Amino acid sequence: MMSENPYLSVYTLTKYIKRKFEADPYLRNVLVKGELSNVKIHPSGHIYFTLKDDKSRIQSAMFRSAANSLKFKPEEGMNVLITGDVNVFEASGQYQLYVQTMQPDGVGALYLAYEQLKKELAKEGLFDARWKQRLPLLPRKIGVITAQSGAAIRDICSTIQRRYPLAEICLFPAIVQGPQAAPSIVDAISLAESNGSIDVLIIGRGGGSIEDLWAFNEESVARAIFSCRIPIISAVGHETDTTIADFVADMRAPTPTAAAELAVPSREELFERILERKRSIYKSFSHQIKQERKRLTTYQQSYPLQFPERLYRPFTEKLGGLDDRLLRSKNDITVNRKANHERLERMLSFYSPIQRIKEESRNIDLFSERLTRTMQIEMQKNSNKFNSIIRMLKALNPLDVMDRGFSIVYKEGNVVNSIENLEVGGTVQVRMQDGTLEADIKSIMLKYKEDNLNEQ
Amino acid sequence: MSNETLRFEEAMSKLEDIVQKLESGEVPLEDAITLYKEGMELSAYCHGKLQDAEEQLITIIDKEGKPAPFNPAKGQEPNE
Numbered sequence: 001m002m003s004e005n006p007y008l009s010v011y012t013l014t015k016y017i018k019r020k021f022e023a024d025p026y027l028r029n030v031l032v033k034g035e036l037s038n039v040k041i042h043p044s045g046h047i048y049f050t051l052k053d054d055k056s057r058i059q060s061a062m063f064r065s066a067a068n069s070l071k072f073k074p075e076e077g078m079n080v081l082i083t084g085d086v087n088v089f090e091a092s093g094q095y096q097l098y099v100q101t102m103q104p105d106g107v108g109a110l111y112l113a114y115e116q117l118k119k120e121l122a123k124e125g126l127f128d129a130r131w132k133q134r135l136p137l138l139p140r141k142i143g144v145i146t147a148q149s150g151a152a153i154r155d156i157c158s159t160i161q162r163r164y165p166l167a168e169i170c171l172f173p174a175i176v177q178g179p180q181a182a183p184s185i186v187d188a189i190s191l192a193e194s195n196g197s198i199d200v201l202i203i204g205r206g207g208g209s210i211e212d213l214w215a216f217n218e219e220s221v222a223r224a225i226f227s228c229r230i231p232i233i234s235a236v237g238h239e240t241d242t243t244i245a246d247f248v249a250d251m252r253a254p255t256p257t258a259a260a261e262l263a264v265p266s267r268e269e270l271f272e273r274i275l276e277r278k279r280s281i282y283k284s285f286s287h288q289i290k291q292e293r294k295r296l297t298t299y300q301q302s303y304p305l306q307f308p309e310r311l312y313r314p315f316t317e318k319l320g321g322l323d324d325r326l327l328r329s330k331n332d333i334t335v336n337r338k339a340n341h342e343r344l345e346r347m348l349s350f351y352s353p354i355q356r357i358k359e360e361s362r363n364i365d366l367f368s369e370r371l372t373r374t375m376q377i378e379m380q381k382n383s384n385k386f387n388s389i390i391r392m393l394k395a396l397n398p399l400d401v402m403d404r405g406f407s408i409v410y411k412e413g414n415v416v417n418s419i420e421n422l423e424v425g426g427t428v429q430v431r432m433q434d435g436t437l438e439a440d441i442k443s444i445m446l447k448y449k450e451d452n453l454n455e456q
Numbered sequence: 457m458s459n460e461t462l463r464f465e466e467a468m469s470k471l472e473d474i475v476q477k478l479e480s481g482e483v484p485l486e487d488a489i490t491l492y493k494e495g496m497e498l499s500a501y502c503h504g505k506l507q508d509a510e511e512q513l514i515t516i517i518d519k520e521g522k523p524a525p526f527n528p529a530k531g532q533e534p535n536e
Contacts, residue, residue, distance in 0.1 A: 138465035148516065157528040166464050171516045171526055191521060197481055270468075270506055273500045277475050281495040285476035288488050291481075394508040 002222055010093070020094065027086040032097065034058075036078045038209045047074060050209070051082065051097060058334030060084075062099035070102060076210045076241075077111025109205045111210070114217050117244055121219075126226045127247045133231040135251060135262065139199035142263050143167045143192040143230065145185060147283040148173035151206045152235070152256040159260035167264050170198060176205035186224040193228055201228065203245065204235030216243035225249055235259030276297055321385050402433035464505045471498040 008016075021027050025214045034051040040048050045064030050057050060082070062074075075082070082417050084099040142160060146152040153171060160167055175184040185203065192198050203225065205213070214220060216236045225232050234249035235256045246252040252260035263275075304311050394400075402408070409416040410429040416422065422441055429456065430437050474495040477483050481490060516526035 138468055140465065154528045161512045165512045173516060195521060242526040267506055274502050277471050278499045280475045281478055281492055285488055285492040290482060292485055
């Protein structure tokens with residue numbers, strides 16, 4: 001048979017090998033210790049991982065039936081003690097450790113290093129929220145630090161292209177795995193910073209084992225990210241992988257695609273936002289117009305503008321009242337004055353002197369009449385008396401006596417009725433009945449005698 | 457708003473300012489009319505700019521800081 005066709009089918013060979021594994025009693029019940037790596041918990045409940053130590057590794061699987069009894073969640077870097085069996089998975093031709101039981105055995109060295117650095121940087125405050133820079137809303141230039149070829153850059157570019165083609169992408173290629181990775185990433189960060197136009201920086205790579213992602217747990221990378229002035233989004237591995245870079249970055253994205261989504265807004269959202277702004281502007285504006293119109297209407301309908309005459313109506317009324325009062329007052333004053341005047345007039349006429357004048361005038365007449373009468377009587381009386389005196393006087397007139405021979409002697413105008421003041425040689429005047437003569441005295445005799453007549 | 461060199465993000469931030477001003481309700485009516493017009497123009501400008509943006513610029517920057525076109529599908533510079 002072998003000479004006819006010496007070549008085995010892959011399946012036959014694999015079957016043969018599988019039988020060898022199954023035949024070995026030691027491999028049926030293995031006790032093994034190692035560190036967990038690349039742990040994947042399948043939604044079905046099966047757990048797949050690589051068990052490893054410094055020198056070797058073995059693919060392992062723990063099916064749900066066994067996994068259900070686990071008291072802890074298998075995590076990257078854990079050191080574990082395992083019982084199980086080794087067999088061949090025919091489809092891939094790989095031998096695998098099928099795990100029956102698993103318990104933790106201390107912590108893996110890398111995991112320990114990770115925990116230590118994390119603790120140290122946290123203590124230093126590098127993870128503090130106050131250092132987190134805000135991502136720009138609309139970045140112009142997006143820097144990407146990742147491998148030049150690989151799913152990460154493709155995912156990032158296609159995501160940004162789809163969401164926000166306005167942005168420019170600048171790739172700063174870096175080695176993201178292996179011993180050169182950390183310095184390469186640090187260099188790329190400083191290159192991006194010195195470029196000067198990068199608005200946001202995505203640093204990351206696709207998923208992998210803790211060793212694959214290790215550069216992102218290096219202190220130098222963490223410090224470069226921390227001191228970078230450009231906001232940084234970290235995007236390392238898958239959802240479950242958390243690196244130091246993730247803690248120190250301004251924003252952590254679970255995957256490169258998610259980082260691109262965080263870095264730029266989506267075009268659809270922006271269209272929506274522009275529309276929203278348009279609506280807001282329209283709404284505010286029309287609201288304002290409405291408000292202003294309402295205000296205008298309010299003013300137009302306001303009492304003063306609606307009934308302007310009512311504004312001055314009170315004044316008109318007041319004026320009318322005052323007019324009336326003024327008129328009334330005027331009348332009152334006139335009537336009062338008139339009455340007063342009449343009263344005074346009456347009083348005046350009552351005390352008028354005309355009556356007295358008349359009376360007195362009558363008295364005067366009376367008196368003057370009486371006076372006249374009295375006077376006449378008196379006159380008559382006196383006249384009679386005068387006449388009688390005249391008669392008497394006429395009877396006594398010395399001139400009449402002279403008719404009978406008597407003369408009157410004057411000396412210097414005075415009648416001389418004695419000789420006493422006469423002297424001889426003097427002259428006297430002698431008045432006769434029909435004239436006067438001057439006579440010189442010749443002699444004077446003291447005794448009065450009738451014979452001396454001729455001396456005269 | 458004839459300024460065609462206005463960047464999208466500047467136009468957007470102007471638009472935001474106008475919205476805020478108008479929403480505050482403290483702008484006099486005359487200014488509000490101007491703002492309204494400007495806002496509508498800006499939104500049309502932004503919309504157009506976003507609509508027309510088709511070709512994305514992707515560059516790769518080497519260690520000396522020199523840029524070169526880059527095609528992520530090929531994973532390397534096209535001229536190499």
